[in-house]
Amino acid sequence: MFTCRIYSPITQKMKYGKFMLAGLAVGLPVKKAYNYIYGDEDLIYKNYGNGCYAMVIGANDSIGEGFCKALAEKGINIVLVGKSQHNLARIADEISEKYGVKAITWFFDLSKATDTDFKALKAKTDEVEVSMLINATRLGVLKPTHKLSHNEVEGMINTTTKSLMHLLRLYLPELDKRQGRSAVIHLSSLLSISPVPILSLYGATQAFVRYITMGLSEEYSSSIDFLSYEPGSLIPENAPQELSSWKTAPLEASIAQALKDLGRKRTSYGHFKHELLAGFLHIAPTKVSLRFFYYLLNQQAEQLKQARQAKQSKSV
Incomplete structure (x- = not known):
């Protein structure tokens, strides 16, 4: 029917x-x-903006400059700290003109900084309210440990570990007592996850950054958002195509993701490529990861050697 x-x-x-x-x-x-x-991303200005400043250490390096631009785009004022006054002024003028934010520059060489230098920086920033501290410096020398010079050893340790602790010693009290939440981002590396041959000292300094950030994230969980930012190799989005590979990621996209992770995670690898690599390093036996890094770093050292030889032959 x-x-x-x-x-x-x-x-x-x-x-x-x-x-x-x-x-x-x-x-x-x-x-x-x-x-x-x-x-x-909108939470960045809501949580840490409103006329406050982000202090970016290493602002004249590629990753530091990337943070300056990404935060300025969100309306955050910037204190640019680095060892190239010319580059600092260029970046400060660019972000002020493009995004309408305030920018302060301060020359500072972390590898040689004394207690007087740190106190002078603190006195300068006492004039404004700093809500974000971003340490975007890392220094590595790709050569066997026995070939490192005294200055290279001192430079890597001073730039990455000692300076970080002095900055935290001076700025944590004020970041902790702000009415709103504060933020601290420490640049580390994928090499912090597992021991590394050839770059052993560099890997150890990156592990130090990772560990101190994790510990402080719990110690100051009620007032400060800590993030250990651990990317691999980064290249600008407009870099030549031949520089791109399976292990590189776009600088701008990686920084954007790290800022999204701030306040929600304690560790960020930025790009999904580096997150996958981090996953492999976390589960791989140490012997496997050591062999993996040994192959990659030897390959990179050979490429640098060939590039230097090619440059020397052109100059002759």
């Missing part, structure tokens, strides 16, 4: 309404989970 069903507009609306409710029931939790994992 044939049955004819007639759907009224009201019945159809009820049917579609059920589908919409089902979609919301599934979609909202998924969206909430996505935002928790990948973050919301």
Whole structure:
């Protein structure tokens, strides 16, 4: 027997309404989970902006400059600290003109800084309210340990570990007592996850940064958001295509993701490529990761050697 069903507009609306409710029931939790994992950039200004300053150490280096531009784009004022006054002035003028933020520059060489130098920097920044401290410096020398000079050893340790602790000693009290939340981002590396041949001292300094950041993230969890930023090799988005490889990631995209992770995670690898590499290093036996790094770093050393030889032959 044939049955004819007639759907009224009201019945159809009820049917579609059920589908919409089902979609919301599934979609909202998924969206909430996505935002928790990948973050919301707008929270940067809400949590740490409102006329405050982010102090970027190593602002004249590529990663430091990337942080300056990314934060200025969100309306955060910047204190640029580095050892090239010319580059600092260039970056400060660029972000002030493009984004309308305030920018202060301060010449500072972490590898040679004394207690007097740190106190002078602190006195300068006492004139403004610093809500974010970003240490974007790391120094590595690609050569066997027995070939490192005295100055190279001192430079790596002073730049990465000693200077970081002196900055924390001076700035943590004020970051801790601010009415709103503060933030500290420490640049580390994928090499902090596992022991590294050839770059042993560099890897050890990066592990130091990772460990101190993790410990402080719990110690100051009620007032300061700590993030250990641990990318691998980064290249600018406009870099020549031949520089891109399976182990490199775009600088700008990596920094953007790190800022999204701030306040939600304690560790960020930036780009998904480096997150996958980090996952491998976390589960791989130490012997395997050592062999992996030994192959990669020997390959990189050979490429640098060939580049130097090619440059020397052109200059002759």
